[in-house]
Amino acid sequence: MSRSYVNQSTLSSKLGWSEATGRKWITEFQEFLPPKIVGKSKMYDDNAYKVLVTIKQLSEKKFTRGRILEIFKEEGVPQSVDEIEKIIKEYSVLDEEGQALVDSIPSLKDLIIPLLNVMSDKKPFIASMLNKGVAEYLSLTENQLSISYPDSKETIFTSRMRASRFSLQKQGYIEEVSTHTYQITTEGTELLNNNNVNIHEEIEELEKVIDPIEVIQENVEEIEEEVVxxxxxxxxxxxxxxxxxxxxxxxxxxxxxxxxxxxxxxxxxxxxxxxxxxxxxxxxxxxxxxxxxxxxxxxxxxxxxxxxxxxxxxxxxxxxxxxxxxxxxxxxxxxxxxxxxxxxxxxxxxxxxNDIGVSVKKKIVIKEIDFSYFEGE
Missing domain, CATH: 3.40.1350.10 (Trna Endonuclease; Chain: A, domain 1)
Incomplete structure (x- = not known):
């Protein structure tokens, strides 16, 4: 039985990654993803796809590229669900109780409708009030609201709320009316009044919206990982x-x-x-x-x-x-x-x-609208 091969772009797409993201992961783990050279192209089979699925699962559990590489070199690539779960349990940055708590925090798509419901009275809300309103709407516990990943200054809930707000704003369902203050739009109200099928379809689309700040953060983390x-x-x-x-x-x-x-x-x-x-x-x-x-x-x-x-x-x-x-x-x-x-x-x-053995290569400044500038007559 002959194997089926796909190129790097198709392989990335199958995993839900952009071509750039896929290229980074494939290049980093090349020793575990031996390609078939066809002309000038590298082609990958189902085994490569399975390895990358494992890598993606570990990445979603907040394992860094370097850590995954270390594990693969020490333990080999896990071949079954049980082996993956064993690695997550033994090497996870969170203990079992902490991971269960993280898993209980609503995902981006689970926050969309509660967020719009909190804003349904059409009043402006600052970001912190939205976080509080959604937390109360979903009856989230203090532990769910306060947990963050190691080395992260932002809680997981706050991070997911920010991503949800960005998706809704990008698609025109809410708008920023002043600094970190948001208000539901007519389109947002209409979405709430839609039937469940249409709401579900739109939420699926909202999940695909990419926050450029998160992209920058991911790339910064990748650069830092390389420096490490x-x-x-x-x-x-x-x-x-x-x-x-x-x-x-x-x-x-x-x-x-x-x-x-x-x-x-x-x-x-x-x-x-x-x-x-x-x-x-x-x-x-x-x-x-x-x-x-x-x-x-x-x-x-x-x-x-x-x-x-x-x-x-x-x-x-x-x-x-x-x-x-x-x-x-x-x-x-x-x-x-x-x-x-x-x-x-x-x-x-x-x-x-502590700036030992390293120097600053480049500083990047990200700017936002100063709403106060436009106030007054």
């Missing part, structure tokens, strides 16, 4: 003494105190010291290891022993790789001291946040 990956690679190539200096410089920039790299000999397995006060009454000891393999519990226990030799209560173990669950569980159970574990990806993100 490149930083990790550079850290792995850096001389071990240079890595120690980088780590101490980072912790100093983060405001933990004055830092210094220890002497090369007789350092007791400790690579740096951060003095939290000028007299050195309270020190944080640092170990930085340029490793490829995952750091396990024995290595962390050895670091803990080095802290004991200094009668120290605080330590930071940094590696360019990652830590095993056993290592993480060990430090969680410590009572007499506190040890923080920082893996390569987290180290890179902290460097970006």
């Amino acid at each position: 990956n490149r930083l990790v690679n550079e850290l792995k190539k850096a001389h071990w003494r240079r890595l120690e200096t980088i780590v101490v410089e980072l912790l100093t920039a983060m405001g933990y105190g004055d830092g210094q790299v220890t002497q090369r000999i007789n350092d007791g397995g400790l690579d740096g010291i951060i003095k939290e006060d000028k007299l050195g009454l309270d020190n944080i000891y640092v170990q930085a290891k340029r490793w490829e393999n995952t750091v396990g519990r024995p290595e962390v226990m050895s670091f803990s022993g080095a802290l004991d030799a200094k009668a120290a209560r605080k330590g930071i173990f940094i590696t360019t790789s990652s830590f095993t669950k056993g290592a993480e569980e060990y430090v969680e159970r410590l009572e007499s001291k506190k040890i923080i574990l920082i893996g390569g990806r987290k180290l890179a993100k902290l460097m970006i946040e």
Whole structure:
């Protein structure tokens, strides 16, 4: 039985991605999507489609490209629904309870009609009042309203409400009448009065409306992810003494105190010291290891022993790789001291946040209408 092949554009379309989005994912995961070369074109079979479906599922659970790549390299590509669920459960940025809470928050299409109903009296509403009105309309709990994804400053509910408002505004069902203040239009009122079939069809169309701000955010996240990956690679190539200096410089920039790299000999397995006060009454000891393999519990226990030799209560173990669950569980159970574990990806993100080893390439300013400018006679 011969296989059927499609080009990159068709493959992206089957997954509901734009061609640009599909190209980025396919390029990033090329090693797991071996193409068939036909002339100058790359063609992909059903197996490639299945791999991308898995990638899309993990992405929708807020797994980053880098994280998915790590998982695929360590675990292989999951081949069944059970294997995908196992990965989501073991590696998810949210625990099981948190994920269940996220799943219970209404999606964009579930927010459309409640949002229009709240606005049905044709009065203007500021965005925060709309959020409150829809939350009350749907009887959402405080937990549903307050949860956000890790590293996100915006709650999931607020993000979905913003996307819903944009879709309705883009299609002319609501309009922005002043800064962050919205009002239902005649078309919006008519949509509410339509029959269920027409409403359902229109909601399906509204789901396809893309907020350019979200597109920008996705691309910014992709750029940041690429910088993280490149930083990790550079850290792995850096001389071990240079890595120690980088780590101490980072912790100093983060405001933990004055830092210094220890002497090369007789350092007791400790690579740096951060003095939290000028007299050195309270020190944080640092170990930085340029490793490829995952750091396990024995290595962390050895670091803990080095802290004991200094009668120290605080330590930071940094590696360019990652830590095993056993290592993480060990430090969680410590009572007499506190040890923080920082893996390569987290180290890179902290460097970006604190402008260590990076520089600003370009700033983008997004402008909006200043409604107050047009007021008055």
